[in-house]
Amino acid sequence: MSNFNIRSFIFATILVASVLNEVSADAVALTALCTTYPKIPACDLYASCTSQSRSSGPCDTLSLTVSACADPLALGASQCTSANTAGGTAVPSLPTAKDASGFVASICMEMPDMSDCQGANACPSRNTTTLVSDCKSLSVYGALCLEMPNMNQCTTVWKTFCSSNANIGPYCGPVVPGSGSGSPNSGSPSSSAANLFVAVSLALLVFFTNF
Ligand SMILES: *[C@@H]1O[C@H](CO)[C@@H](O)[C@H](O)[C@H]1NC(C)=O
Secondary structure (H helix, E strand, C coil): CCHHHHHHHHHHHHEEEEEEECCCCCHHHHCCCHHHCCHHHHHHHHHHHHHCCCCCCHHHHHHHHHHHHHCCCCCCHHHHHCCCCCCCCCCCCCCCCCCCCCHHHHHHHHCCCCHHHCCCCCCCCCCCCCCCCCCCCHHHHHHHHHHHCCCCCCCCCCHHHHHHHCEEEEEECCCCCCCCCCCCCCCCCCHHHHHHHHHEEEEEHHHHHCC
C-alpha cells in the first residue's frame, strides 16, 4: 500500500464509522439529558432498561427521548433542542415527573404508613411551584401501586402503563434478568466496537473495489 492508499483507507473507515454512529444520536442525547435529570420518569425508566439490557418497547431510546423531552421539567433542555426525535412516539402512559409526584403525594397522604412513603427513597414534599418532588417518583409510584394495586391513584395511569409496556420491572412486577434483547444504549462500547468492525469491513470493500 502506498501512503496515499493508506490515507484513503483510513479516511473511508472514519467516514463509514461516522455514518453508522448517526444511528445512536438519540441515545447520546438521552444519556446527556438523563445525566442532568436522572429522576424524571423517562430517565428513571432508561436506567432500569440499561440495567436489564432491554432496548425494545418502553426501552426504545427514541421513545424514551421523546418522553423525556416532553416532560415539562426538561422542556427547553439543550439536549432536547438538538435531539432528533422525528418519527418517534412517547412511551405509552408514562407519567410526567409532576404527575408521578402527585400520585405519590396523594397515596402517601392517604396511607402514610406504607413503607415506600418512608425512608431514604421516599418522596419529599413537592416543590410548590413545579409540583415536582425531588425523588425517583416513577420508582416510588410503581412500588406503592405494586403493594396496593387497587388504590384509585393506581387504577388508571399505573395499570395502563404496565399493560402497555409488558409489565416492565421493577415498576410493574419483578425484574426478569436477561429478559432483554440487546443493549439499550447504541453508544455503548460493545456496539461501538461492532460499528467499527462493520466500518472497517465496508472500508476494505470500498478499498479493494476502487484501488
Ligand atoms: C421550586 O422550583 C422553582 C422553579 O424551578 C425553583 O426556582 C425553586 O427554587 C424551587 N423551590 C425549592 C424550595 O426548591
